[in-house]
Amino acid sequence: MRFAAILLVFLTVPLVAGSFRLLSDTLDLDVGSYRFIKFRISPEMAESTFISGDFFTEPLPEKIEFILITEYDYVRGWEGRGEIDTLGVVYAEKGPLFMEVPDFGDFVLIISNRGNSDPVVFAADLSVSFTGSGVTYDSLPFGMTLLMTLLALGVVTAAVLLTVTKLSSGKG
16 A cells, blocks of 8 residues: 555656646637737746636637747737748637647737637636746845855955954054
């Protein structure tokens, strides 16, 4: 029994993951319009990263287009300065959504109503999930603490040396 419990712990510890909410809202999408959501994936979140959740549209059934691109491609496409590399495209009616995010960086998820002949009301609860820890190590606080400690030690050492030299010069 103990062996099974230990084995279970060792198998589930690597599956510790994180997530954050991407969208939990209702949007009105006119014909041919879209909404976009910007989000960032750090290198610590880039392992097995995907967008998942549920959504529905009214009137039913209307297909919605989900397009995943980098923020750089979004800006470049908006300014009309080049081709856009799409990282993922999903056409779906209502129900679950699952879309893989291939790497880390700044991304834009576009929710589009092009292709439908009527405006739609889009309601969704979407999140980004990942297997990595998501914890970013920041060395700045440690560096600042070390710098302030060395500075304080230097000031104290200088004060002691000045006091000793003043007291020793006064005796002789």
